Amino acid sequence: MKKPVQDSAFTGLEAAVVLIAFVVVAAVFSYVVLNTGFFVTQKSQEVIYSAVNQADSVLGPIGGVYGVTDPVSGQLVKINFSCRVAFGTTKVDFGRVTVVYTNATVFETLQMDPDTYNPAGCQANSGTWAVYERINSPAPDNQLTSGAEFMISACPSQPPVNDDTIHLEIRPADGVALDITRSVSNLAGTVHRLH
Template sequence: MKFMKHEEAFTGLEAAIVLIAFVVVAAVFSYVMLGAGFFTSQKSQEVVHTSVDQASSSVEIRGDVFGRDAGSTPSEIEIVEFAVALTAGGTALDMNSSVLTFQKSDVAVTTLTHAYANDYVSSTSVLNETTGDNKWWIYQKVNGDNDRLIEGSELFIIRAQLGATNEVAANEQFNLEIRPATGAALGLKRTAPAQIDAVNVLY
């Protein structure tokens, strides 16, 4: 009996195996690429959200900034007073974790110490007029509860008492910054008036 060699079936089987291998490899490669794309997209969104949080401040100044003279000679501003509240859509801010710094043109940056950091104040509380050099504290709360979070419609009135080298004379400029734990710093650049009175509006 004579056997004939027919290789057509083997050639078709080899082609099918090669095709299946290519399909499997392409599917795995596509899955890896899609996974990498989704991961990159998620990371990009996280970076954008983090950047927005870091670039925008969640608090703003409400009303005027006042400078107080406690009766020193010569007349100089010894206490800076201002009110802060949340910006529209801003997240709650913990004042206990915020840092205040002060600087004049001829003096290096001074970090102010948080006085009464462990005490809670209510909307009717009035703390001491003076607490010591280079300190700040929450002087009063409006629509506030018994915590240090600025939330919703709450308004915090902040007082900063300046040290002897930081007291502001007439026509002198200064910069006071609020640096929260997250978000951009809020700067208060103001100038003292030509005549220092007991209470002065800084511009």
């Protein structure tokens, strides 16, 4: 008597189909993992380059910080200082710079003078700032480049008083901000070096 044929056996064709399915799934999975790795590496690289670009456009002060008083009221109406970028670094666009002024009672974002460059500086008590002189600047624009110097005047809307501590923060669009903190004392005469 003949044995009946069993249909439950695992044939070579079925094994091949299962093997191909495993290979395809493994290939898709490895593609996804590799793609994710490449994406993460690219993003890490972008973050590093962005950090380097921000760190290399640092503004630095040059010389002292001076206060200019109004001859009639005796109030400090302008704060003058100079700044530059480090040699070999990128330029800073002063058309996109934000200047923040604070003291014990005032927190104020100073508005840019409409011309940005104004040889007279900003107007007293106007709540503005302006570049009033450009030294070694190759072009008459708002770009502070390596080797150049911008002289800036800041005019808070509420002038500081004697024994006040003032703080200016000059924030470029990209890069590290320049912080200037000085004490206002002995306001006698017209121009005072602030310490």
